[in-house]
Amino acid sequence: MKIIVCIKQVPDTAEVKINPETGTLIREGIPSIINPYDMHAIEAGLQIREKAGGKVTIITMGPPQAEVALREALSMGADDAVLLTDRAFAGSDTWATSYTLSKAVEKLRADIIICGKQTIDGDTAQVGPEIAEFLNIPHISYVRRIEGITQNYIRVQRLMDEGYDIVESSLPVLLTVVKELNEPRLPSLRGKIAVKKAEIKKWGPSKILADEKNLGLKGSPTQVKNIFAPEVRCDKKILKGAPEEMVDALIQELRRLKCL
Numbered sequence: 001m002k003i004i005v006c007i008k009q010v011p012d013t014a015e016v017k018i019n020p021e022t023g024t025l026i027r028e029g030i031p032s033i034i035n036p037y038d039m040h041a042i043e044a045g046l047q048i049r050e051k052a053g054g055k056v057t058i059i060t061m062g063p064p065q066a067e068v069a070l071r072e073a074l075s076m077g078a079d080d081a082v083l084l085t086d087r088a089f090a091g092s093d094t095w096a097t098s099y100t101l102s103k104a105v106e107k108l109r110a111d112i113i114i115c116g117k118q119t120i121d122g123d124t125a126q127v128g129p130e131i132a133e134f135l136n137i138p139h140i141s142y143v144r145r146i147e148g149i150t151q152n153y154i155r156v157q158r159l160m161d162e163g164y165d166i167v168e169s170s171l172p173v174l175l176t177v178v179k180e181l182n183e184p185r186l187p188s189l190r191g192k193i194a195v196k197k198a199e200i201k202k203w204g205p206s207k208i209l210a211d212e213k214n215l216g217l218k219g220s221p222t223q224v225k226n227i228f229a230p231e232v233r234c235d236k237k238i239l240k241g242a243p244e245e246m247v248d249a250l251i252q253e254l255r256r257l258k259c260l
Helices: 036-052 064-076 094-108 127-135 189-195 243-256
Strands: 002-006 009-011 032-034 055-061 080-084 112-116 139-149 153-159 164-170 173-177 201-203
Touching (some): 002 036, 009 064, 032 036, 032 064, 036 055, 036 064, 036 112, 036 173, 055 064, 064 080, 064 189, 127 139, 127 173, 139 164, 153 173
Parallel strands (some): 002 112, 055 080
Antiparallel strands (some): 139 153, 153 164
16 A cells, blocks of 8 residues: 655744745744644554555655654654655645645555645645646545545545535545544654654656646746735723623624624
């Protein structure tokens, strides 16, 4: 069983800064972590390998510093890691990102591709499904439980607004997972030691046979026209008293502000 997990290194801060020229996040010099939903994707890949055998490969696209995230994933027990890094990839929107990752997956070949449902920086939940579309394979989003897996098919529960669906798919398939799926394991001491010498493959556009017109900012059909932080409002009022009194006071305040 060949399992690929796509992860992303995201800023570990609420103080996000934007490049005014490109409209993209400034990541240099900002502490980073593995996207929290991707931690559940890594754990899912490891658990599938433990049940069905095979190999777990982690891939990410980003600057050289993203190697830190790959080494953390390896210390959790992944077998291999690939970093897609090149100036040509910079400024990619979700379409260009998905295209680039799909070309890497195409080169590696996989039975199951796993992504977190979304990232905490872009928050679009688009990249996983778009990768599947580029690869022309089925995908199942919001996976909350894996019920069964063989060499030919997988059966999962997909989280819905009210309850869940049970979905079966042939392989290869792409899954996007939610936090309810599992509890990510901690890296072992042996894993932390071994990962210091682990080889991280670094691939550019030519290695994955990517068409450069589809890469990076120039290859992104989505362009950011304007981005800004919302105005911070410091005025606040705390209501006290019995519930009925606070309700009346709240109604009066909303009328004063012309919200009612």
